[in-house]
Amino acid sequence: MPRPPLRLLAITPPQGSVDAALVDTWGPARRVGLGLLLREPAAPLVELLSAIDRGRLRAVHRRAVSLGIPLLASLDAGEIERALPQLRALDLAGVQLRGDPSPEALAQARAALPTAALLGRSCHGLPSAASAAGHELVDYTCLAPIFAPSTAQPGVHKRAIGLDPLRRWADPPSATILALGGVGPQTADACLDAGAAGLAGIGLFFGDPARVGEDVAAVVASLDRHARDVRPLSQR
Secondary structure, eight states: OOOOOOOEEEEOOSSSOOOGGGGGGOHHHHHHOEEEEEOOTTOOHHHHHHHHHHSTTHHHHHHHHHHTOOEEEEEOGGGHHHHHHHHHHTTOOEEEEOSOOOHHHHHHHHHHSOTTSEEEEEEESSOOHHHHHHGGGOSEEEEEOSSOOSSOBTTBOOOOOOHHHHHHHHOSTTOOEEEOSSOSTTTHHHHHHTTOSEEEESHHHHSOHHHHHHHHHHHHHHHHHSOOOOOOGGGO
């Protein structure tokens, strides 16, 4: 089945409980192309799969599957082949490689995955010749942090890169950049004006229940104001 365009990526919090009921407040986001990234930062594959199957990510995984939201797993490049059977069993649409993967790692992952599977990558800092070569191999690049992150991860300190590096990342015609880090109603238009094809967030989707639905709707309105031709790699 062809994958929908991906312009919004919800990312599960790095630790603690995950409120699956929040998924029901994301309704407008599904219209513009929404995906959900499941992750256990710095943890090996077995821990991520356990969290999805019977741990803290189980409820949100099940709710997203029931609503037809494409799901991705955050993995190291070397875990792809071992993960394939479990990815199919868990109804995952693809993976996002963490840690600024090399073009060689992306090529190996692309070759290992089914043709229609989504492949994303997590990148940081300024673009390079190597990262530019990777645009042709991925469905999207999740670039972070554009602004200071609103979701803290113990022991991890990330410096915001700002909008100028985002513009440089988004400049190649083959680039599909999702902006992450401090992204919300107040910053969404700036990221899209700078060339981002879409947006990603943690607190935006898993924040204060009283505000999540309102904030997601506002970000969707920003996406509606910034039309983009965003297609999965298999459909380009």
